[in-house]
Amino acid sequence: MTGKREIIAVADSDTLARTAAERLLARIVQGGERPAIALTGGSSPEGLYRLLAQEPYRSRVPWERVHWFIGDDRFVPPDDRLSNMGMARRLFLDRVNAPAANIHPMATTVASPQTAARLYETELKSFYGADRLDRARPMFDLVLMGLGSDGHTASLFPGAPALEEKEHWVVGVDKAHLAPFVPRVTLTFPALASTREMLFLVSGEDKRDILARVLAGEDLPAARAASDGGLVWLVDRAAFAGRNAA
Ligand code: 6PG
Numbered sequence: 001m002t003g004k005r006e007i008i009a010v011a012d013s014d015t016l017a018r019t020a021a022e023r024l025l026a027r028i029v030q031g032g033e034r035p036a037i038a039l040t041g042g043s044s045p046e047g048l049y050r051l052l053a054q055e056p057y058r059s060r061v062p063w064e065r066v067h068w069f070i071g072d073d074r075f076v077p078p079d080d081r082l083s084n085m086g087m088a089r090r091l092f093l094d095r096v097n098a099p100a101a102n103i104h105p106m107a108t109t110v111a112s113p114q115t116a117a118r119l120y121e122t123e124l125k126s127f128y129g130a131d132r133l134d135r136a137r138p139m140f141d142l143v144l145m146g147l148g149s150d151g152h153t154a155s156l157f158p159g160a161p162a163l164e165e166k167e168h169w170v171v172g173v174d175k176a177h178l179a180p181f182v183p184r185v186t187l188t189f190p191a192l193a194s195t196r197e198m199l200f201l202v203s204g205e206d207k208r209d210i211l212a213r214v215l216a217g218e219d220l221p222a223a224r225a226a227s228d229g230g231l232v233w234l235v236d237r238a239a240f241a242g243r244n245a246a
Contacts, residue, residue, distance in 0.1 A: 007215070007233045009240045013203045016236045017047030020201055021057050023232070024048070024142055027197055028066055031141035036127065038071045038187070040154070041084030042146040044201040049091035063097045067127065069104045071143060072154040072186035075113045075172075078105060082180050106170075106185045113172025113183045120185065121170040133169075133194045135228045140195035143227070147202045148178055149210050151220030154192060155184035163221055166190060189225060198227035199234060207239040 010016050028035045039045065051057050073084045080086060085105040093103055104127070107119045125131055128139045145153050156162055157177035165171055169191035173184040192198065200222070202211050214223045215233070225231075 005231045005233065007235065007240075009235050009237065012236050012238070013047055016044075016201060016203050016234055017051050019234055020045070020048040020144075020199065021051045023197070023199060023234075024052075025057070025060055027142040028061065030196070031066075034065060034067060035141045036067045036069060036139060038069045038140050038143040038192070038195070039084070039088050040071050040144040040146050040201075041073065041087060042148075044146045044203050045144055046087070046091060047203075048144075048201065049088055053092040053095040058096055061096070063102070064099060065102075066098070067102045067104060068093060068098065069124070069140070070106060071145065071192060072156075072184055073106045073108060074176075074180060075108050075116065075183040075185060077109055082182060083108070108185070113174065113185050115172075116185045117168070117170040117172045121168060124169055124191065133190060135194075138194045138196050138228050139191070141197070143192050143195040143198045145192070145198060145200045145222070145225060147200060147207060147210060147214065147222050149206065150178050151210055151214060151218070151222050152177060153200070153222040153225055155186035156189070156221040156225075158221055160221075162186060162188060163224065193226045193228050195227055196229035197232060198225065198230070199232050200225075202233065202235045202239045204236070205238040207235075208241050211235060211239050212241065 070085045074082045076082045078086050107116050110116050155173045162171045165188040
């Protein structure tokens with residue numbers, strides 16, 4: 001069953017980061033022996049990632065059990081400043097006791113984004129333990145998502161064939177619609193949907209127009225994103241015009 005969208009509006013980006021950290025922890029606690037989180041890139045999750053490396057969160061996360069994936073990445077070497085997993089590593093994963101085997105980056109130094117996509121799909125299937133997604137048994141406990149100014153999410157850009165992908169869990173994207181203009185590798189909607197909770201993080205005034213369009217139901221990639229579990233839009237007051245935030 002596809003979850004109903006919930007909007008949580010908070011005062012500012014600090015509250016957004018703390019609220020996201022609490023939701024992430026709650027999902028980890030409910031996630032059994034091997035909780036799986038799909039991280040995202042962009043600037044919106046940076047505050048959350050920094051918090052996870054600091055107390056009290058650092059001590060509250062059972063690092064030895066949690067597995068960290070990435071919902072999309074730029075096809076650049078892992079130490080490139082543009083790498084999404086590279087950012088997550090710099091901000092928290094390299095600063096805590098996360099076992100290397102629990103961190104699942106995309107292989108971005110292989111021949112092509114398509115090869116990277118096939119490899120990541122194989123890795124996801126092996127972690128999940130099946131070749132087909134079962135809606136009653138989500139792959140992830142939490143999938144983090146961002147919102148681009150053109151309405152993209154993950155690396156699913158407006159008008160791209162990747163939006164229609166129903167079979168593959170991961171695809172290569174040769175051309176980005178928005179800077180940085182480097183090829184991407186992205187999970188598809190069916191794979192992203194296989195989660196107990198999908199959590200969009202949207203912060204800042206420059207997101208106000210596009211957020212209003214998405215929430216009004218315009219046919220944009222971010223508005224198409226569905227979840228087999230909860231679907232939560234965590235937004236701050238700067239991004240979410242017209243309603244008072246807590
Ligand atoms: C990427 C991201 C992308 C991001 C949005 C929002 O690789 O660029 O995964 O989907 O989440 O573009 O980015 P900002 O938070 O920087 O606006």
